[in-house]
Amino acid sequence: MAKEIYSRYPLIKYLRKEALPTALCPGCGGGTVLNAFANAVDQLKIDPKDLVVVSGIGCSAWIASPYFLADTLHTTHGRAIAFATGVKVGLPDKKVVVISGDGDLASIGGNHLLHAARRNIDITVILVNNFIYGMTGGQVAPTTPFGAKTTTSPYRNIEHPLQISETIAAAGASYVARWTTAHVYQLIESIKKAIQVKGFSLVEVISQCPVQFGRRNRMKEPAEMLRWYLKNSVPISKAKNMSPEELEGKFVIGEFVNRERPEFVTELNKLIDEVQEHFGLKGE
Amino acid sequence: MIIRGDEPEQIRLIKKLYKPGNYFMQGNEAVAYGALFAGCRFYAGYPITPSSEIAETMARELPKLGGYYLQMEDEIGSIAAMVGASWTGFKVMTATAGPGFSLMQENLGYAVMTETPLVLVDVQRSGPSTGQATKGAQGDFFQARWGTHGDHPIVALSPTSGQDAFWETIRAFNIAEKLRTPVVVLFDGVLAHTREQIRIPPIEEVEIAYRKLPQNDEEAKLPFGDPHGDGVPPMPLFGHGYFTHVTGSTHKENGLRDVYTPEVHDRLVRRIHRKIEGNRHVYEKYEEHFTDDAEILVVSWGVTARPALGAVLKAREGGIKAGLFVPKTVHPFPAERMRQLGKKVRAVLVAEMNLGQMIIEVERYLNDDVLLKGVNKIGGVPLTVEEILREIRGVA
Ligand SMILES: Cc1ncc(C[n+]2csc(CCOP(=O)(O)OP(=O)(O)O)c2C)c(N)n1
Ligand code: SF4
Numbered sequence: 001m002a003k004e005i006y007s008r009y010p011l012i013k014y015l016r017k018e019a020l021p022t023a024l025c026p027g028c029g030g031g032t033v034l035n036a037f038a039n040a041v042d043q044l045k046i047d048p049k050d051l052v053v054v055s056g057i058g059c060s061a062w063i064a065s066p067y068f069l070a071d072t073l074h075t076t077h078g079r080a081i082a083f084a085t086g087v088k089v090g091l092p093d094k095k096v097v098v099i100s101g102d103g104d105l106a107s108i109g110g111n112h113l114l115h116a117a118r119r120n121i122d123i124t125v126i127l128v129n130n131f132i133y134g135m136t137g138g139q140v141a142p143t144t145p146f147g148a149k150t151t152t153s154p155y156r157n158i159e160h161p162l163q164i165s166e167t168i169a170a171a172g173a174s175y176v177a178r179w180t181t182a183h184v185y186q187l188i189e190s191i192k193k194a195i196q197v198k199g200f201s202l203v204e205v206i207s208q209c210p211v212q213f214g215r216r217n218r219m220k221e222p223a224e225m226l227r228w229y230l231k232n233s234v235p236i237s238k239a240k241n242m243s244p245e246e247l248e249g250k251f252v253i254g255e256f257v258n259r260e261r262p263e264f265v266t267e268l269n270k271l272i273d274e275v276q277e278h279f280g281l282k283g284e
Numbered sequence: 285m286i287i288r289g290d291e292p293e294q295i296r297l298i299k300k301l302y303k304p305g306n307y308f309m310q311g312n313e314a315v316a317y318g319a320l321f322a323g324c325r326f327y328a329g330y331p332i333t334p335s336s337e338i339a340e341t342m343a344r345e346l347p348k349l350g351g352y353y354l355q356m357e358d359e360i361g362s363i364a365a366m367v368g369a370s371w372t373g374f375k376v377m378t379a380t381a382g383p384g385f386s387l388m389q390e391n392l393g394y395a396v397m398t399e400t401p402l403v404l405v406d407v408q409r410s411g412p413s414t415g416q417a418t419k420g421a422q423g424d425f426f427q428a429r430w431g432t433h434g435d436h437p438i439v440a441l442s443p444t445s446g447q448d449a450f451w452e453t454i455r456a457f458n459i460a461e462k463l464r465t466p467v468v469v470l471f472d473g474v475l476a477h478t479r480e481q482i483r484i485p486p487i488e489e490v491e492i493a494y495r496k497l498p499q500n501d502e503e504a505k506l507p508f509g510d511p512h513g514d515g516v517p518p519m520p521l522f523g524h525g526y527f528t529h530v531t532g533s534t535h536k537e538n539g540l541r542d543v544y545t546p547e548v549h550d551r552l553v554r555r556i557h558r559k560i561e562g563n564r565h566v567y568e569k570y571e572e573h574f575t576d577d578a579e580i581l582v583v584s585w586g587v588t589a590r591p592a593l594g595a596v597l598k599a600r601e602g603g604i605k606a607g608l609f610v611p612k613t614v615h616p617f618p619a620e621r622m623r624q625l626g627k628k629v630r631a632v633l634v635a636e637m638n639l640g641q642m643i644i645e646v647e648r649y650l651n652d653d654v655l656l657k658g659v660n661k662i663g664g665v666p667l668t669v670e671e672i673l674r675e676i677r678g679v680a
Binding site for chain 2: 115
């Protein structure tokens with residue numbers, strides 16, 4: 001039965017069939033993200049041969065690796081962006097996309113995220129923010145809302161969540177946007193833009209983890225979580241006129257930056273050209 | 285598919301840039317030039333004493349050859365970027381020292397598990413921790429072997445001079461390519477900063493090896509198979525439409541994760557071991573002096589092999605039948621030869637700049653009737669000829 005549904009799904013051609021069905025829980029936002037990514041690739045008419053997808057460790061890391069049928073590099077926890085940096089230097093004409101979780105990319109991998117944005121290397125990062133460590137059993141994350149309950153903040157979280165998009169926009173990325181899994185069309189458009197931008201791009205997707213987060217925070221149904229997102233999402237234009245107190249507990253969504261800045265691998269190749277020119281090493 | 289560094293254009297550039305001849309340079313520079321000659325065109329690193337001149341030389345020279353120098357945000361990122369670049373067809377290297385080597389261990393294990401060729405130069409300095417940051421030592425013998433987690437094989441080389449470092453770095457690349465595996469070069473802070481005469485050969489004298497690439501689609505579909513029975517799978521590079529999946533998790537021959545089937549894990553990890561153990565001819569190397577009739581054998585490695593040779597020569601002058609055995613590939617240890625030599629001698633002295641590391645390996649191959657003693661020194665100053673000679677005399 002399940003097989004039939006899969007074979008009828010038109011974007012199945014982008015998936016590694018022998019790896020299906022996915023390991024994601026029913027109702028996990030990861031499915032929406034995979035769907036949005038496949039849609040973006042399809043709408044942009046990108047040949048998967050021109051795509052390398054890199055991910056770290058966590059549920060969200062599985063979204064495209066192994067499921068997406070492209071060259072996929074499933075790396076160590078937190079290091080996906082650094083691995084992707086090497087891939088991009090080697091294959092500057094390919095689209096290098098990192099899809100992974102908030103714990104993976106912003107906690108253990110926070111340093112790589114920050115520096116990739118600073119360098120403005122042409123990598124697209126789709127960061128799946130589910131406010132929790134899903135794979136390891138629902139521990140507190142650097143994105144867990146203040147006051148929320150997790151297995152390692154069983155009374156309440158007393159730490160303040162990292163605002164990832166704001167931070168990476170400030171670090172120098174070319175393109176930054178944040179949406180939730182309740183904003184699928186906007187999400188697809190942003191992923192498309194991010195892939196096309198020449199420079200570092202981040203699309204943060206607030207995504208439901210009903211199993212580890214919702215269950216412990218009075219939202220065990222995926223739909224309840226989506227309603228929570230919708231109710232508390234504030235467009236960035238509106239958020240600009242709101243006080244920090246008013247924004248407490250809200251999800252600012254929209255495009256944070258979209259700008260041109262010199263890109264790392266392009267600059268690297270330019271530099272090599274100049275050096276070779278300077279030393280008279282260009283082919284005779 | 286192409287492995288960068290082998291195009292005729294590259295050979296032309298090497299010839300144009302590096303005239304054969306004798307140069308006065310540091311061991312670290314010799315390592316860098318060895319890498320350039322071997323075809324390394326991607327270097328990612330993070331500065332640390334006493335390895336920094338390797339990065340500096342690569343940053344200066346790589347762009348001339350159309351290669352890439354990346355200074356990453358840390359050592360973890362450095363080795364990660366190398367793995368990414370290796371899968372696109374680059375020969376890659378990094379250099380570091382103790383603390384940086386520790387940070388690289390997780391991804392070194394990743395490179396073992398994903399069979400990614402790379403060269404990691406550890407310029408050993410005096411530890412533990414930040415220890416004597418600027419001083420040399422030989423304290424990472426076991427970090428190279430057992431630093432990362434799980435069951436894994438490793439190949440580690442150790443040069444004994446600046447000149448040797450040039451050739452051993454090239455050999456490290458060739459082994460990495462032939463066996464599709466990371467190779468560690470255990471250099472040290474003393475040789476790294478010693479300036480001596482180093483001969484840069486014409487490129488024609490240099491053997492350059494390249495990894496096996498898939499010959500057809502069937503081979504490309506099994507990036508972790510063993511089509512040739514030597515344990516070394518051909519490596520389908522990224523960007524050629526093979527849709528290769530690479531993961532550090534236990535995977536089947538097609539690359540897809542399977543962490544539940546005991547046989548899959550057993551088959552994969554045993555093959556990776558067999559690939560190394562079964563191909564000793566690719567990497568096993570040692571040096572011997574006066575071992576034919578030796579009664580006292582000095583075993584030494586890296587920087588200490590030089591005063592050890594001086595001590596053996598002096599002992600011979602004094603009529604003591606001393607000999608010297610220097611493993612150049614220190615992991616896997618040249619076990620068979622060590623065993624043979626152990627049977628012929630009365631005493632074995634293991635000289636090294638630590639409190640006794642290689643001696644633990646040597647002991648495994650000796651019978652009880654052989655006197656075994658360590659000649660050890662720490663504090664950042666190498667052992668002298670006299671210090672080793674005194675110990676030889678002591679057991680003569
Ligand atoms: C070095 C290291 N530390 C810890 C872990 C264990 N670990 C695996 S996944 C994970 C958290 C993943 O969280 P996130 O990235 O938010 O992904 P999610 O599962 O929530 O999608 C952790 C801590 C690991 N694999 N490696
Ligand atoms: S634990 Fe949470 S994040 Fe992981 S698959 Fe299940 S719902 Fe998704």
